[in-house]
Amino acid sequence: MNGVKIKILETIFDKYQQWIAGERFHCHRGCSLCCTQNVLITGVEGQYMYNHILLEKREQWFAERLLLERPSINVQLTTNGFARLCLEKNEDYPEGEPDQATGRCPFLEENCCSVYAARPFSCRGFASSSACHLDGFAHLDERLLVINTVTMQLIEHLGQRGYWGNMLDVLLALAPHQANKAVNEHIGAETEITGAIMRTLTAEPIPGFLLQPEDENEVNRYLQSVFSAKIGGKTIEEIFNNK
Numbered sequence: 546m547n548g549v550k551i552k553i554l555e556t557i558f559d560k561y562q563q564w565i566a567g568e569r570f571h572c573h574r575g576c577s578l579c580c581t582q583n584v585l586i587t588g589v590e591g592q593y594m595y596n597h598i599l600l601e602k603r604e605q606w607f608a609e610r611l612l613l614e615r616p617s618i619n620v621q622l623t624t625n626g627f628a629r630l631c632l633e634k635n636e637d638y639p640e641g642e643p644d645q646a647t648g649r650c651p652f653l654e655e656n657c658c659s660v661y662a663a664r665p666f667s668c669r670g671f672a673s674s675s676a677c678h679l680d681g682f683a684h685l686d687e688r689l690l691v692i693n694t695v696t697m698q699l700i701e702h703l704g705q706r707g708y709w710g711n712m713l714d715v716l717l718a719l720a721p722h723q724a725n726k727a728v729n730e731h732i733g734a735e736t737e738i739t740g741a742i743m744r745t746l747t748a749e750p751i752p753g754f755l756l757q758p759e760d761e762n763e764v765n766r767y768l769q770s771v772f773s774a775k776i777g778g779k780t781i782e783e784i785f786n787n788k
């Protein structure tokens with residue numbers, strides 16, 4: 546995986562974190578009701594997680610968790626695919642996919658995330674202003690939901706033509722791409738890898754954003770903060786535009 550992509554991903558994570566720094570959430574260490582197996586990621590985020598695991602030499606631990614028995618989770622549309630359909634048809638947004646009930650994320654240990662530093666954006670962006678265990682669901686301000694969707698679109702654009710889908714499937718699909726003997730030894734389950742690849746979709750470029758007029762100012766300022774960041778002498782906007 547291209548090192549520039551990983552640097553752009555880290556920059557997007559940083560810019561997002563700065564953007565939400567003043568927000569107040571109920572989330573705290575050990576609160577993990579939201580840590581299910583229903584997490585969606587792009588291949589570039591999966592590679593970021595592998596880099597972290599390889600650095601810490603936790604390949605076997607990682608493989609054991611990836612290969613745990615679990616229900617298949619099917620995905621129908623990527624975030625950019627959804628936006629593309631809405632923009633092409635110029636219609637109201639179609640219904641989202643129904644929530645597929647799934648068990649706890651296999652990376653949870655003692656109610657804490659054991660891959661926290663490398664967790665994907667879906668995990669970074671999932672938050673609530675009130676206690677989920679009391680209300681039964683998360684509350685997130687509408688404007689933050691918009692910023693989250695825009696961020697997912699940016700990351701999918703970064704990982705375009707790569708895998709997109711359920712985190713555990715994308716990680717299994719990426720296993721054969723790791724030039725690492727330990728990964729190949731521990732995650733060599735061909736049937737599981739083939740099944741995971743078949744369940745993933747292909748990440749798409751951004752077709753446009755689905756914004757209400759009242760969202761535009763904040764989204765433009767947010768995009769400007771991301772696009773103007775420099776990686777190796779070029780802005781992210783220039784890299785995205787192949788300049």
Ligand code: SF4
Nearest residue numbers: 572576578579672677
């Ligand atoms: S989103 Fe809800 S369950 Fe998850 S950490 Fe925040 S308050 Fe806890």
Ligand code: SF4
Nearest residue numbers: 580650652653658668
């Ligand atoms: S990767 Fe970490 S933060 Fe994300 S769902 Fe799993 S345990 Fe929770």
